[in-house]
Amino acid sequence: MAIMDRRTFFGISAAGALAAASTTLEGKVPEAIKDFVKDKSLKIKFMGTGSAGGIGKNGLGRRHSSILVNDDFIIDFTDDSLDMIPAGVHPETIFYTHSHKDHFQPSAALKIGIKKVYLSHSWYDIAVKAFRQAATEAGAAMPEIIPTYFGMDVKVGDVTVTPLLANHPTDYIYEEAQIYLIEKDGVRLLYATDTSGIPGKSARHIGIDKHREGYGINALIMEATSSDPDDFRLYCHSSTDIVEKTVRVLLKTDRLHMPEGQKVYITHMSRKLHPKNINETLPEPLRAAEDGLEVIFRAP
Numbered sequence: 001m002a003i004m005d006r007r008t009f010f011g012i013s014a015a016g017a018l019a020a021a022s023t024t025l026e027g028k029v030p031e032a033i034k035d036f037v038k039d040k041s042l043k044i045k046f047m048g049t050g051s052a053g054g055i056g057k058n059g060l061g062r063r064h065s066s067i068l069v070n071d072d073f074i075i076d077f078t079d080d081s082l083d084m085i086p087a088g089v090h091p092e093t094i095f096y097t098h099s100h101k102d103h104f105q106p107s108a109a110l111k112i113g114i115k116k117v118y119l120s121h122s123w124y125d126i127a128v129k130a131f132r133q134a135a136t137e138a139g140a141a142m143p144e145i146i147p148t149y150f151g152m153d154v155k156v157g158d159v160t161v162t163p164l165l166a167n168h169p170t171d172y173i174y175e176e177a178q179i180y181l182i183e184k185d186g187v188r189l190l191y192a193t194d195t196s197g198i199p200g201k202s203a204r205h206i207g208i209d210k211h212r213e214g215y216g217i218n219a220l221i222m223e224a225t226s227s228d229p230d231d232f233r234l235y236c237h238s239s240t241d242i243v244e245k246t247v248r249v250l251l252k253t254d255r256l257h258m259p260e261g262q263k264v265y266i267t268h269m270s271r272k273l274h275p276k277n278i279n280e281t282l283p284e285p286l287r288a289a290e291d292g293l294e295v296i297f298r299a300p
């Protein structure tokens with residue numbers, strides 16, 4: 001297949017074909033293009049898009065928020081999403097945003113064979129203790145636990161992950177919850193859960209505040225725990241209006257520069273705090289992610 005053909009394919013896909021579920025691509029795109037898409041893009045599978053309530057016993061909720069990046073590593077994981085790992089995929093690396101139980105569950109990580117764990121140095125001791133206990137109980141090997149620091153990137157294969165600061169308190173006063181910049185092949189995706197807005201220090205580091213020239217990110221997944229602007233969780237979570245404002249400002253000033261047709265996905269939604277027809281209530285380019293949704297991000 002000639003390179004030209006591939007370019008033509010991308011030329012006609014502006015309406016967001018690549019931002020659609022990759023299962024569509026799997027079904028219709030010739031082998032050579034599939035490889036190209038895989039090589040020059042970043043694939044995210046939402047393995048959970050809910051808040052602390054999770055899927056619940058009645059199965060009506062959303063699984064705890066968790067993503068699979070490029071079929072290679074995971075950010076946050078609990079028992080809720082055990083059924084979400086694709087067949088034949090065996091991620092061995094996990095990042096944890098913070099210690100809350102809807103994100104951090106060592107026993108679940110051990111069940112799927114995680115061998116490498118990255119989390120903020122600020123709660124390293126707590127995490128080591130929790131993993132040691134879970135490993136003893138499960139009779140599993142203790143994974144390697146590696147402390148991370150603000151702005152110091154971590155490479156996993158050909159993906160670069162930069163830990164950033166979240167605005168999200170936990171039970172441990174010294175713990176710093178993290179959001180992440182995830183980069184591959186020119187894609188700069190900010191994955192921001194759990195956090196109330198984007199802290200200035202993180203915004204500056206990734207180039208989306210007023211002091212930088214040019215765009216800082218070209219893809220965004222952000223939490224919206226509730227849809228009520230007056231929700232009391234104002235100081236630890238975002239609501240849809242916070243995401244709307246963030247996106248409006250970043251797009252207007254070209255600090256978020258997305259390919260045509262690409263959406264901003266919201267996650268970490270509480271079933272009780274959002275309407276059922278959530279996508280009908282969101283303005284463009286916002287979309288509520290769904291458990292199991294796969295999105296292919298590419299650079300503009």
Ligand SMILES: [Zn+2]
Pocket residue numbers: 051052100102103194268
């Ligand atoms: Zn949470």
Ligand SMILES: [Zn+2]
Pocket residue numbers: 098100168194
């Ligand atoms: Zn939390």
